[in-house]
Amino acid sequence: MTTKNLNKKIKTGKEVTEETTLAEILQRAGAEEILAKYELPCLSCPFAKMEMEQLKIGDLCRQYGIDCKNLLKDLNK
Numbered sequence: 300m301t302t303k304n305l306n307k308k309i310k311t312g313k314e315v316t317e318e319t320t321l322a323e324i325l326q327r328a329g330a331e332e333i334l335a336k337y338e339l340p341c342l343s344c345p346f347a348k349m350e351m352e353q354l355k356i357g358d359l360c361r362q363y364g365i366d367c368k369n370l371l372k373d374l375n376k
Contacts (some may be wrong), residue, residue, distance in 0.1 A: 315374040317357025317367060321347070324356060324374060333373050337365050 315324055321341060324330045334342055341347035341359060356374075360367035 315356065315371055317355065317360070317371070319356050320352055321354040321356060321359065322351035325351070327374070330374060333370070336373070337370050339363065339365065 315327075324334070331342065339359060340363060341351075341354065347354060356370070357367055359365070360370060
């Protein structure tokens with residue numbers, strides 16, 4: 300993928316990055332299953348449901364020791 304195409308993908312909101320919120324990710328088809336595969340505890344947390352607009356996937360990965368690079372790769376397939 301060229302830099303031009305990558306930048307276009309990010310601008311249109313299709314590329315999931317470390318800055319993408321959990322709420323944005325959960326709008327994608329199949330995202331919940333991918334997050335569950337990585338055992339993201341936020342999916343079952345009642346407090347996370349209230350904060351999903353602020354929770355960035357990169358921060359969550361660091362907090363829970365999740366391999367962010369591979370998670371983003373799977374989410375962007």
